[in-house]
Amino acid sequence: MNPTTRAFTFLVNPASGGGAAPGAVVPVARRLRDAGAPVEVTYSPGPSAIRDLVSGALARGDVVVSVGGDGMLSSLVGAVSRGGGTLAVLPAGRGNDFARMLGLPDDPDAQALLLLEGEPHTVDLLATTIGSTPDAERLVAGSVYAGVDAQASAIVDRAHHLPRRLQYPYAALRSLATYQPGRYRVTVDGTTREHDAATVVVANSAYYGQGMKIAPLALVEDGVLDVVVIEAASRLALMRALPTVYDGSHVELPEVTVLTGRRVELQADARTPVPVGGDGEQLGVLPGLADEPAVVEVRPGALTVLA
Secondary structure, eight states: OOGGGOOEEEEEOTTHHHHTHHHHHHHHHHHHHHTTOOEEEEEOOOHHHHHHHHHHHHHHTOEEEEEEOHHHHHHHHHHHHHTTOEEEEEEOSSOOHHHHHHTOOOSHHHHHHHHHHOOEEEEEEEEEEOSSSTTOEEEESSEEEEEHHHHHHHHHTTOTTSOHHHHHHHHHHHHHHHOOOEEEEEEETTEEEEEEEEEEEEESSSOBTTTBOSSTTOOTTSSOEEEEEEEOOOHHHHHHHGGGGTTTGGGGSTTEEEEEESEEEEEEEESSOOEEEETTEEEEEOOOTTSOOEEEEEEEEEEEEEO
């Protein structure tokens, strides 16, 4: 792709970042137009329309720009990857964890320069399948998680009354205060282990939950998934350990197991169904130990991004 001939389709989630996304796109789009680049800006009307908008953008040869948070990005990566297009990210959400992993700038001048002159890179994605319906596979950029962190993600979605910087810490503490442990079966590249656990995270990116370094050694270009299992413990112990997740030192705790592989199967039995999330979106619930597992597989180099 020749940077001097790039055209851009911005897809904006107007609700991202508590309504910050529309304001974030204006100065960047203006700088691109001033540089002579064709720019279209569309405020996303919903998942079904997103597919059509991405298809139209890719047919024109446009770079698709995700404007919002990790949830907006997650709604686009599958369509852009399958269409063989290029994705760019303008972080304007609450978490922005995949943008953090890519080291993307937050200054409008630097963002515009990256879009105009940045080099395309390929990154891995996670292909997640829960159930057996034809559309059961979902491509995810950052991480898939089951248990207490999926509960926290759902709480974040309802915490709009709080300042953005407090939403994730509040959700984490509230979910830990009410969590129920489960019996998880985790199979990585054919090797099965069982754990009484609070949560299991299958990570492509090091970050989730607004800067928590859940999988500190994860890389988006290594073709490998990092699996982080946090064993069940008392609520107080988990709350006390929460700060260590921000710098990644939690992986040194005896209650934490880190595995790596290319294919992960997950099942769990618990008092209530174990929720599953991916990049801030709810994906369903984990199958029980007697059921067919949920599967997460790495797709090496599946997405081209400007970074």
